[in-house]
Amino acid sequence: MxxxxxxxxxxxxxxxxxxxxxxxxxxxxxxxxxxxxxxxxxxxxxxxxxxxxxxxxxxxxxxxxxxxxxxxxxxxxxxxxxxxxxxxxxxxxxxxxxxxxxxxxxxxxxxxxxxxxxxxxxxxxxxxxxxxxxxxxxxxxxxxxxxxxxxxMRHPPVRPMMLPVPPAMAAWAQIADIGRIPQDQATRAARLLRTLQTGGKKVNMAALSAASDRIADQMLSHISPAPPTTSSIDFLSAVMAERRNREYQRLSRAAQRTGRLHQRLHTLPYA
Structure with missing residues (x-):
């Protein structure tokens, strides 16, 4: 089910x-x-x-x-x-x-x-x-x-996608507005990059490049400013890696706020 x-x-x-x-x-x-x-x-x-x-x-x-x-x-x-x-x-x-x-x-x-x-x-x-x-x-x-x-309650472990932001895209990724990317496009990009990361020699690079071009064209209308000229795979890697980094930072800040609140609630006069 x-x-x-x-x-x-x-x-x-x-x-x-x-x-x-x-x-x-x-x-x-x-x-x-x-x-x-x-x-x-x-x-x-x-x-x-x-x-x-x-x-x-x-x-x-x-x-x-x-x-x-x-x-x-x-x-x-x-x-x-x-x-x-x-x-x-x-x-x-x-x-x-x-x-x-x-x-x-x-x-x-x-x-x-x-x-x-x-x-x-x-x-x-x-x-x-x-x-x-x-x-x-x-x-x-x-x-x-x-x-x-x-x-x-148990799920098979999934290897995290650890592709870094390409060096040529690092400066742009820091200032890019990528929060408006639709989830379905992000999901397709993540699957494509995971295939690239884990597929090895069995990957059909021609088909992969064509698919990444289509996904990148769809994403560009939701991102500003426009990225520097690069391949669609590097563009998708930069976007997805930066999304991962920002989500990690958001969760870290939330964990810190929760820890401070937990400390306050377990000290006098609340304890």
């Missing part, structure tokens, strides 16, 4: 990639095995020692109580305390969140836990499988009822 864009209360767009059906299934299988092992351990360690002296009705009641504890109450408690995690989700790098991207609360976990006991165990996993196949973000029935879904 694709990612869902969520707008937070601070008007910040977040891309939350939904977990796939396979990873959700693997996570659920691990959780089910863990909770059944817990139930078996409780029975072996002490449940039947007490139950042998009971009448059959009390034995059945105690067995049902332990089953509800292990298969309903424990999963609800774990998910609530870990804000949407479980053993299976931890292994697969998943987390359950609300549809708006926020952390799940007790009521979400209760709905998911109660619905999960019926849909997972009473249908032998068939209900969540069918529901996940026909919902947008691989939701099971408990997710539909609670307004939640699972997101991927």
């Amino acid at each position: 694709g990612s869902r864009r969520v707008i937070t209360g601070e008007a910040v767009a977040l891309d939350l990639p939904a977990a796939s059906l396979i990873t959700r299934g693997g996570s659920l299988l691990i959780d089910v095995m863990a909770y059944w092992l817990l139930f078996g351990a409780m029975v072996l360690l002490g449940g039947y020692v007490v139950m042998f002296s009971m009448d059959p009705a009390m034995q059945a009641a105690l067995s049902l109580s332990m089953m509800v504890l292990c298969l309903v109450i424990v999963p609800i408690t774990v998910e609530t305390l870990t804000r949407g995690r479980s053993l299976g989700k931890l292994i697969f790098g998943l987390r359950t969140v609300r549809d708006d991207g926020g952390a799940v609360r007790l009521r979400h976990s209760v709905i998911r836990g109660l619905a999960g006991f019926g849909e997972i165990y009473l249908t032998l996993g068939l209900a969540p499988l069918l529901t996940a196949m026909f919902t947008e973000r691989s939701k099971r029935l408990g997710d539909v009822m609670a307004g939640t879904y699972a997101v991927r």
